[in-house]
Amino acid sequence: MVVASSNPIESEKLELPVIDLSGSREKVAELIVKACQEYGFFKVINHGVSEDVIRKMEEESFNFFAKPASEKKRAGPAKPLGYGCKNIGFNGDMGEVEYLLFNTKPLSISQMSETISNDPTKFSSAVNGYIEAVTNLACEVLDLMAEGLWVHDTSVFSSLITHLDSDSFFRLNHYPPPLLLLDTTHSSSSSSTSASSSPSPSFQIHHQPNPNYIGFGEHSDPQILTILRSNDVGGLQIRLADGLWVPVPPDPTSFCVNVGDLLQVMTNGRFVSVRHRAITNSVKPRMSMAYFGGPPLHGLITCLPEVVTPETPSLYRPFTWGEYKETAYTLRLGDTRLNLFKASPDLDPPHPHNS
Helix, strand or coil: CCECCCCCECCCCCCCCEEECCCCHHHHHHHHHHHHHHCCEEEEECCCCCHHHHHHHHHHHHHHHCCCHHHHHHHCCCCCCEEEEEEECCCCEEEEEEEEEEECCHHHHHHHHHHHCCCHHHHHHHHHHHHHHHHHHHHHHHHHHHHHCCCCCCCCCHHHHHCCCCCCEEEEEEECCHHHHHHHHCCCCCCCCCCCCCCCHHHHHHCCCCCCEEEEEEECCCCCEEEEEECCCCCEEEECCCCCEEECCCCCCCEEEEECHHHHHHCCCCCCCCCEEEECCCCCCEEEEEEEECCCCCCEECCCHHHCCCCCCCCECCEEHHHHHHHHHCCCCCCCCHHHHECCCCCCCCCCCCC
């Protein structure tokens, strides 16, 4: 099992900014920019994603992860798309997690659904409906960011993820209690264990694992923006500028939004792609659904002219998403990728103001 590092953990939960998207557009844009500069994370409410769309996606997700291991393995191994268990990426990273990773293209989802669900049409419909809704939410948030930065072309961010060749992804993460995952992955013939229920009382008494097992290790998201939703089980932590890990309270009524590496580059370090991780719960399974908005592979990523001045020169050299992605695939999960794309080794982005 993968155990969390000895870095100090702040016991007090972090209250991320909660931004009501139904408020005054100018004020909302201002609040989003502030949150991106100070935390790189924030929550949104009145987000426009219907409860029905969320419910259908959660239902299909729980149904899949409740299957016996032998059936789930039909959808894998992840290369990188498909079903994966414990292995994260290609370079030896491990975690107490099982997952499904999709490209957001409808044809790809339809093809993958054949090995995932007994009702592929229903499953792909739920996935496509959810992706459409959170993509719209991501575009709205990105346009508000651009407005808050006083960028001339307010679609400069969102146009990258709505491009026909957008390289966006959707990931379903299931974090069972670690010993339960160990049991189900080694016994493909065992009866299915409901992903939405807790282990039996006897299991809880005799098999309480350490709550600091790593579900998904420390990392930043390489894309532009992540839209995350989870059930009511905690586990998400973000790392503050002073090195403390702070738990983020679960809130199934909102979406978490976090800045990706590419957005940090495009805003010349004003927005911070903060490092985060997921810790497993001792007895309750956690489910998260993450949309990663990415540009086309040929999309050129460069600092916007509005955020470059003689006093704040470009921190990063121009590069394509394909180049950045290829580099990311050669590194471990926790490696710092952005340092390899600095315009000069002497230039450093500002630290988030969250210490």
